[in-house]
Amino acid sequence: MQSKNTRHFSDERFKINTEEMLKDLEELINTPSVVGFYPEIHKKLAKIVGKMGYEIEYDNKRTAYVRVPGIDSSKTVCVGAHLDTIGLQVRHVMENGWIEVKNLGGINFHNVEGENVYIHTRNGKTFEGMVICKSHSVHVFDDARSRERDINNEAILLDADVNSAQDVYDLGIENGDLISVEPRFKRTKSGFIKSRHIDDKAMVVAAIEVLRQLKQNDLKPAFNTLFAFPIYEEIGHGGAYVPSEVSEYVSLDIGLIGPDNHGSEKLVSIGASDHYSPYDWGLTTHLINLAKENQIEYCVDTFYRFGSDATAAIRSGNNVMPAVFGVGCMNSHGYERTSIHAIEECARLTLAYVLNK
Numbered sequence: 001m002q003s004k005n006t007r008h009f010s011d012e013r014f015k016i017n018t019e020e021m022l023k024d025l026e027e028l029i030n031t032p033s034v035v036g037f038y039p040e041i042h043k044k045l046a047k048i049v050g051k052m053g054y055e056i057e058y059d060n061k062r063t064a065y066v067r068v069p070g071i072d073s074s075k076t077v078c079v080g081a082h083l084d085t086i087g088l089q090v091r092h093v094m095e096n097g098w099i100e101v102k103n104l105g106g107i108n109f110h111n112v113e114g115e116n117v118y119i120h121t122r123n124g125k126t127f128e129g130m131v132i133c134k135s136h137s138v139h140v141f142d143d144a145r146s147r148e149r150d151i152n153n154e155a156i157l158l159d160a161d162v163n164s165a166q167d168v169y170d171l172g173i174e175n176g177d178l179i180s181v182e183p184r185f186k187r188t189k190s191g192f193i194k195s196r197h198i199d200d201k202a203m204v205v206a207a208i209e210v211l212r213q214l215k216q217n218d219l220k221p222a223f224n225t226l227f228a229f230p231i232y233e234e235i236g237h238g239g240a241y242v243p244s245e246v247s248e249y250v251s252l253d254i255g256l257i258g259p260d261n262h263g264s265e266k267l268v269s270i271g272a273s274d275h276y277s278p279y280d281w282g283l284t285t286h287l288i289n290l291a292k293e294n295q296i297e298y299c300v301d302t303f304y305r306f307g308s309d310a311t312a313a314i315r316s317g318n319n320v321m322p323a324v325f326g327v328g329c330m331n332s333h334g335y336e337r338t339s340i341h342a343i344e345e346c347a348r349l350t351l352a353y354v355l356n357k
Helices: 018-029 039-050 165-170 198-216 281-293 309-315 340-355
Strands: 064-068 072-080 087-093 099-104 116-120 126-133 154-158 178-181 192-195 223-229 246-252 268-273 298-302 321-327 336-339
Touching: 018 039, 018 192, 018 198, 018 340, 039 064, 039 198, 064 198, 072 340, 087 165, 116 154, 192 198, 192 340, 198 223, 198 246, 198 321, 198 336, 198 340, 246 281, 246 309, 246 340, 268 281, 268 340, 281 298, 281 321, 281 340, 309 321, 321 340, 336 340
Parallel strands: 072 223, 072 246, 246 321, 268 298
Antiparallel strands: 064 223, 087 099, 087 178, 099 154, 116 126, 116 178, 126 154, 192 336, 268 321
16 A cells, blocks of 8 residues: 555656666766776766756765755755776786786676777876787687686787887876776667666666756655765775765665576666675665555565675765665676666656655
8 A cells, every 4th residue: 555655756747758868878888987987977977967957066085976955854865876887907017018907896807808998097098908818819829718817817908009018108008097898888679778887877877867857847855865976886985985964875786687586677676685784674675665656666686796885885884774776787797788667667766765755
């Protein structure tokens, strides 16, 4: 039975702006934001929400925030979706000019080998290259198929006329430069999005769509609401700092698909627990009830080898109630896929959460 206090949105006023949302998604996915690389993605985010009349503020961890006053100012809740993506970092340049790398956030070299990458230097230049195995050709190396795919056996082949380490350094590339991976965004006629970095930009645009709905329909959240966009989630500390006024942290992230999960690319996955802890019982139950009341297609799962910004928040000792949900994502941390329907449903559940006590 639906609660008398529930603000639902089954009428046309609250129809999701799918085309606007997907336009934002493609633009954000194509904007490099490997862990810690915020200059370009912050400009894009500020442009998108600025058109709606919102202002952005930043903390010292470079988390971007949009503050929206609520009907009831007795508490503040936080909805977080991380802007950063997995990627690489320049570790060392070999004598032949190949670049050895550090893994940032869980790249699986089995599905990134052969992919184009972009090296972002501190002098503002960008250089292109590709990921190769050091035993790169079956015509040359006996172990081309069997050599382990890890940071010790993979390298970046720079798309430049370089033949030595000094040639590379002379271009302005240095140890510590950040490397983003070609996303290859594609929208299928059958209703799927295929791309790298669906994690977590699909949920960033779900949060942006909620901001758009609030402006479009002249609505206020039930409580003061802080929309947070961290830039260090993929290495575990994106949500480690939470402003002291926040009492609930709902992380918008991906849901997992596997033999032990109910999740699919068509569903909102609500996390009951992850590798560290159960999520808050009451807040998670509230999200489940909101999904039921608003006819949102969802499942509940426990997540293995997974953590969210809400996890980082409680691990750092913040006094918040944590919860997580997101799109079911196939082939996570690789060339990913989800459905447009799941992104829409996640936007609806996020809207239901911010509108209801």
